[in-house]
Amino acid sequence: MTEPVLSVRNLIVEFPTRRGVLRAIDDLSFDIAPGEVLGVVGESGAGKSLTGAAIIGLLEPPGRVAGGEIRLAGERIDNLSPERMRTIRGKRIGMIFQDPLTSLNPLYRIGDQLTETILTHEPISARAARDKALRLLEEVGIPAAETRLSAYPHQFSGGMRQRVVIALALAVDPQLVIADEPTTALDVSVQAQIIALLKRICADRGASVMLITHDMGVIAETADRVCVLYAGRLAEIGPVRDVVKRPQHPYASGLMAAIPSLAGDPDEKLAQIPGSMPRLGAIPRGCAFNPRCGYAFDRCRTERPDAYPAGASQAACFLHDAASALPPEVAGRAAEAGIQVARVPAEARP
Amino acid sequence: MIAYILRRLFQSIVVMLVVGLVSFSLFRYVGDPVATMMGQEASVADRAELRERLGLDDPFFVQFANYLGRAASGNFGISYRLQQPVMELILSRLPATLELAFVSGILAFVVGVSFGVYTALNRSGMLSSSIMTLSLIGVSLPTFLIGILLIWLFAVELRWLPSFGRGETVRLGYWTTGFLTPSGRASLILPAITLGLYQMTLIMRLVRAEMLEVLRSDYIKFARARGLSNRAIHFGHALKNTMVPVVTIAGLQLGSIIAFAIITETVFQWPGVGALFINSVQFVDIPVMAAYLMLIALIFVVINLVVDLLYYAIDPRLRIEQSGARH
Numbered sequence: 226m227t228e229p230v231l232s233v234r235n236l237i238v239e240f241p242t243r244r245g246v247l248r249a250i251d252d253l254s255f256d257i258a259p260g261e262v263l264g265v266v267g268e269s270g271a272g273k274s275l276t277g278a279a280i281i282g283l284l285e286p287p288g289r290v291a292g293g294e295i296r297l298a299g300e301r302i303d304n305l306s307p308e309r310m311r312t313i314r315g316k317r318i319g320m321i322f323q324d325p326l327t328s329l330n331p332l333y334r335i336g337d338q339l340t341e342t343i344l345t346h347e348p349i350s351a352r353a354a355r356d357k358a359l360r361l362l363e364e365v366g367i368p369a370a371e372t373r374l375s376a377y378p379h380q381f382s383g384g385m386r387q388r389v390v391i392a393l394a395l396a397v398d399p400q401l402v403i404a405d406e407p408t409t410a411l412d413v414s415v416q417a418q419i420i421a422l423l424k425r426i427c428a429d430r431g432a433s434v435m436l437i438t439h440d441m442g443v444i445a446e447t448a449d450r451v452c453v454l455y456a457g458r459l460a461e462i463g464p465v466r467d468v469v470k471r472p473q474h475p476y477a478s479g480l481m482a483a484i485p486s487l488a489g490d491p492d493e494k495l496a497q498i499p500g501s502m503p504r505l506g507a508i509p510r511g512c513a514f515n516p517r518c519g520y521a522f523d524r525c526r527t528e529r530p531d532a533y534p535a536g537a538s539q540a541a542c543f544l545h546d547a548a549s550a551l552p553p554e555v556a557g558r559a560a561e562a563g564i565q566v567a568r569v570p571a572e573a574r575p
Numbered sequence: 576m577i578a579y580i581l582r583r584l585f586q587s588i589v590v591m592l593v594v595g596l597v598s599f600s601l602f603r604y605v606g607d608p609v610a611t612m613m614g615q616e617a618s619v620a621d622r623a624e625l626r627e628r629l630g631l632d633d634p635f636f637v638q639f640a641n642y643l644g645r646a647a648s649g650n651f652g653i654s655y656r657l658q659q660p661v662m663e664l665i666l667s668r669l670p671a672t673l674e675l676a677f678v679s680g681i682l683a684f685v686v687g688v689s690f691g692v693y694t695a696l697n698r699s700g701m702l703s704s705s706i707m708t709l710s711l712i713g714v715s716l717p718t719f720l721i722g723i724l725l726i727w728l729f730a731v732e733l734r735w736l737p738s739f740g741r742g743e744t745v746r747l748g749y750w751t752t753g754f755l756t757p758s759g760r761a762s763l764i765l766p767a768i769t770l771g772l773y774q775m776t777l778i779m780r781l782v783r784a785e786m787l788e789v790l791r792s793d794y795i796k797f798a799r800a801r802g803l804s805n806r807a808i809h810f811g812h813a814l815k816n817t818m819v820p821v822v823t824i825a826g827l828q829l830g831s832i833i834a835f836a837i838i839t840e841t842v843f844q845w846p847g848v849g850a851l852f853i854n855s856v857q858f859v860d861i862p863v864m865a866a867y868l869m870l871i872a873l874i875f876v877v878i879n880l881v882v883d884l885l886y887y888a889i890d891p892r893l894r895i896e897q898s899g900a901r902h
């Protein structure tokens with residue numbers, strides 16, 4: 226097996242506050258293979274952005290990585306000095322933020338922001354950096370790139386600005402690109418173009434992508450694998466077809482059922498998961514999802530599930546724990562709903 | 576751009592007309608110039624003749640127009656007290672005030688911006704806290720008290736610096752400067768600090784607040800994500816964006832510095848226009864007061880205009896939208 230580009234192991238992110246320590250990311254592990262696009266989904270507040278910030282080393286104090294490891298191509302990067310980490314940002318990990326309207330410095334010309342980034346990481350002449358900036362603008366599809374080099378951000382539309390942001394994030398060929406809801410702030414009509422551009426340009430360079438988004442349609446079209454987060458914890462991770470079509474974690478299955486385009490019959494009422502995701506500091510004991518889960522049984526309220534193999538995926542849910550039996554009634558209902566429960570008691574088999 | 580400048584010029588002229596009206600009214604409503612000029616024992620006929628000669632019986636608008644016309648050509652009449660043309664008096668005192676204001680302004684700007692940036696970048700440091708505390712004192716103590724404290728410490732106790740006057744000056748054409756002699760430079764230090772302290776703390780607090788705001792912005796976060804050095808981020812991206820609003824306000828402060836020089840000049844017996852004005856008030860020397868008023872207003876208006884244009888030059892968003900609107 227090839228070594229993953231990114232490997233996150235048991236990541237914990239905490240915020241010390243006056244009323245105690247808030248754990249925003251709790252024991253999260255996942256890998257991204259070379260050239261792979263990993264979609265990261267979850268409700269707002271699930272910890273998607275914090276995971277990205279932790280990887281690139283830009284958690285805002287007092288937030289901090291309190292445990293676990295982050296490895297980039299095998300090299301540990303969560304404990305590097307700020308100066309060493311700076312040489313990784315931009316150079317080996319590129320980041321794209323949500324709002325292209327505010328991501329660019331309004332007082333700097335586009336060309337200057339590009340050449341500045343290139344010259345920070347590559348020992349080339351200003352002339353060569355400018356040529357490279359020009360090629361980048363052409364590559365991301367900015368018309369009349371030569372003259373646009375000297376334009377200011379406000380002279381571009383939102384979609385064009387996000388193209389510039391992509392050019393900036395990929396200016397020095399990073400191995401990994403973290404895109405945090407790159408199209409949420411954009412007009413619907415340009416969202417698909419931007420996602421297609423991102424996918425193409427990363428594929429051309431063999432860069433892996435961590436694509437954070439709300440949009441399951443985008444995930445279904447773009448991602449190779451999907452990671453579903455809930456309350457700062459992993460719910461399910463697996464190949465995109467499996468997670469979307471045959472979700473194995475009750476939360477993931479609720480999430481997929483709530484998507485119009487994937488639910489099938491347009492007249493069918495969208496399933497809604499009752500309740501809402503707990504705030505930090507109010508996360509229940511045991512499985513974080515248990516108050517909202519239709520399958521929850523005693524164990525879910527006291528013990529925290531590990532990630533267990535579940536079909537082609539991994540799901541952090543006791544329904545998939547092969548080491549202990551489930552209450553027959555729960556197992557029966559889960560199996561009926563398409564969840565491949567690990568150990569179905571004999572009397573519950575259909 | 577041209578339309579914008581013309582509009583701003585027009586506004587400036589309106590402001591100057593209003594101030595002209597106020598300064599002209601001083602003549603009509605504060606004291607009686609005839610009584611002031613002729614004394615108690617003049618006859619009624621003499622008084623009437625003088626009124627006639629001075630044009631005091633003309634209709635209001637004729638008098639006002641004449642006044643503005645003379646003011647525009649620099650003729651503000653003769654000082655009651657010193658019996659010299661007012662313009663001459665003011666021009667001879669102006670270099671002292673402008674040099675003081677210039678040094679105070681530079682001091683306030685350079686120190687204010689440096690401290691503001693430092694305290695924004697080192698928010699929890701010991702030195703930052705001390706600077707912030709001192710700056711509170713700077714804004715809350717009245718100027719004259721700061722001046723007196725500085726005189727007491729550096730002139731009386733330590734005997735390092737002179738406590739009053741401009742020291743030796745050198746004449747360069749119309750201009751007398753204190754910059755060229757050691758005693759002139761030494762004399763500038765205490766009054767410049769006194770005059771600039773308030774503006775310095777103001778600029779510092781403004782820069783700090785603005786910079787903290789900018790450091791939280793998305794484009795700074797994105798600049799960090801691109802791996803730019805702290806230096807490029809702090810002193811390039813963040814500082815440049817911080818300075819846009821700061822330059823405007825700092826520029827406008829220069830006007831206040833010149834206006835507030837009155838107090839500092841009085842405390843340090845600085846021979847500038849502010850001290851001239853205070854003496855004129857004591858003697859109800861209306862022509863000098865009126866001219867001073869117009870002069871300060873003119874300086875404010877010019878500074879405002881320059882600052883507006885500067886703002887325009889710094890911020891590409893303003894610049895390009897305007898030129899874009901033309902084609």
Ligand SMILES: Nc1ncnc2c1ncn2[C@@H]1O[C@H](COP(=O)(O)OP(=O)(O)O)[C@@H](O)[C@H]1O
Nearest residue numbers: 240249268269270271272273274275276288505
């Ligand atoms: N500075 C902070 N202090 C305390 N809690 C924070 C801070 N920043 C984020 N959080 C919390 O961390 C959780 C995850 O946030 P985030 O990663 O932004 O969610 P999302 O999945 O929507 O991107 C949220 O519950 C949020 O309230």
Ligand code: SF4
Nearest residue numbers: 512515518525542543
């Ligand atoms: S562990 Fe229990 S509560 Fe949690 S998702 Fe699975 S069944 Fe539901």
Ligand SMILES: [Mg+2]
Nearest residue numbers: 270273274275
């Ligand atoms: Mg987010």
